[in-house]
Amino acid sequence: MGDKMLKLLPFVLLAISSVQQVSAAKNDPNTLSAKVAAKVMMEILHQPYNEHAYSDADANTNTNVDPDSNSDSYYSYHYRGPPQPSASAGGLQQKLASHGKYYFGACADPNTLNIASNVNVLKSDFGCVTPENSMKWDATEPNRGQFNFGNADQLVNWATSNGKMWDVCNEIFEENGSLRQSVFARVLGESFVTVAFQAARKTDPKAVLYINDYNLDSVNAKVNGMVSLVNRVNQANPGTIDGIGTQMHLQSGQGSTAQAVLTALAAANVKEIAITELDIVQAPVNDYTQVVNACLNTPKCVGVTVWGVSDTNSWRASSNPLLFDGQYRPKAAYNAIISAL
Numbered sequence: 001m002g003d004k005m006l007k008l009l010p011f012v013l014l015a016i017s018s019v020q021q022v023s024a025a026k027n028d029p030n031t032l033s034a035k036v037a038a039k040v041m042m043e044i045l046h047q048p049y050n051e052h053a054y055s056d057a058d059a060n061t062n063t064n065v066d067p068d069s070n071s072d073s074y075y076s077y078h079y080r081g082p083p084q085p086s087a088s089a090g091g092l093q094q095k096l097a098s099h100g101k102y103y104f105g106a107c108a109d110p111n112t113l114n115i116a117s118n119v120n121v122l123k124s125d126f127g128c129v130t131p132e133n134s135m136k137w138d139a140t141e142p143n144r145g146q147f148n149f150g151n152a153d154q155l156v157n158w159a160t161s162n163g164k165m166w167d168v169c170n171e172i173f174e175e176n177g178s179l180r181q182s183v184f185a186r187v188l189g190e191s192f193v194t195v196a197f198q199a200a201r202k203t204d205p206k207a208v209l210y211i212n213d214y215n216l217d218s219v220n221a222k223v224n225g226m227v228s229l230v231n232r233v234n235q236a237n238p239g240t241i242d243g244i245g246t247q248m249h250l251q252s253g254q255g256s257t258a259q260a261v262l263t264a265l266a267a268a269n270v271k272e273i274a275i276t277e278l279d280i281v282q283a284p285v286n287d288y289t290q291v292v293n294a295c296l297n298t299p300k301c302v303g304v305t306v307w308g309v310s311d312t313n314s315w316r317a318s319s320n321p322l323l324f325d326g327q328y329r330p331k332a333a334y335n336a337i338i339s340a341l
């Protein structure tokens with residue numbers, strides 16, 4: 001391991017372990033607290049706890065349509081549990097689970113958990129929540145060495161499921177399938193992916209570890225780059241990456257290519273794949289059902305997460321891309337999915 005690698009490892013791992021701690025289910029007595037987890041990782045590396053480096057300029061490389069564009073985040077958490085008793089019979093979660101899938105999820109954070117109508121829909125229709133922003137790097141460590149898990153803790157407190165799905169690497173690819181410029185790629189090259197996954201595995205052996213990206217919306221260079229990288233990593237070190245997530249922030253009409261994409265991703269050497277941030281401009285019925293059916297028809301696809309409940313809280317609010325309108329009423333696409341399921 002070179003000097004540069006040694007120097008970088010601590011902050012890669014600190015980021016991972018920092019996030020890991022917040023994710024810990026509160027009712028799991030075996031879970032390490034955030035700081036303890038970070039310290040353990042540092043000790044493993046024989047590095048002082050505070051010796052990590054991170055600069056906004058280094059990580060803020062996003063330029064494309066991307067909900068994380070200002071977040072500087074390569075790590076985020078998803079929660080996954082068995083079908084939730086709290087989801088109503090006949091709701092999205094219950095319907096999708098009846099086909100053997102794990103979850104129909106939505107993103108959430110304290111800002112939307114404060115809205116009663118939103119919470120009602122989360123309870124009736126969704127079995128999984130993904131932190132929208134609260135576990136991104138800029139939220140958990142706004143300044144070097146200054147940690148804030150307040151919003152993340154609120155979300156975890158709200159969530160009741162214990163199963164976890166962890167995005168270890170998020171949005172690391174260029175559109176042409178090569179690795180994006182980042183402090184990780186620049187200094188460590190491709191090996192940062194393996195380093196990050198191995199550290200995540202060590203920190204939380206039970207978590208399902210994902211690599212996740214956007215614009216994997218046709219069988220394009222980025223999809224091929226993703227599949228190739230995952231296969232290289234898992235061939236060299238079997239079982240390193242558990243799953244591939246495709247965000248699916250779609251335009252109208254792109255639902256038609258969802259099946260081809262899922263088939264291509266599922267052909268990679270991974271145990272599972274998932275749709276992680278689905279929303280579709282103007283929420284066309286056809287596109288939404290095509291995407292959900294594509295997951296149903298792909299054995300490795302374990303679940304679908306939509307990027308919000310109501311249009312009014314969407315990062316793309318002006319394009320009304322979600323399943324519930326501004327008054328939290330189900331839209332046509334919602335009804336079509338329920339019928340399809």
Ligand SMILES: *[C@@H]1O[C@H](CO)[C@@H](O)[C@H](O)[C@H]1NC(C)=O
Binds near residue numbers: 175176178
């Ligand atoms: C891929 O795209 C990036 C960003 O535009 C560029 O810097 C890089 O040179 C491209 N790589 C190849 C192999 O074309």
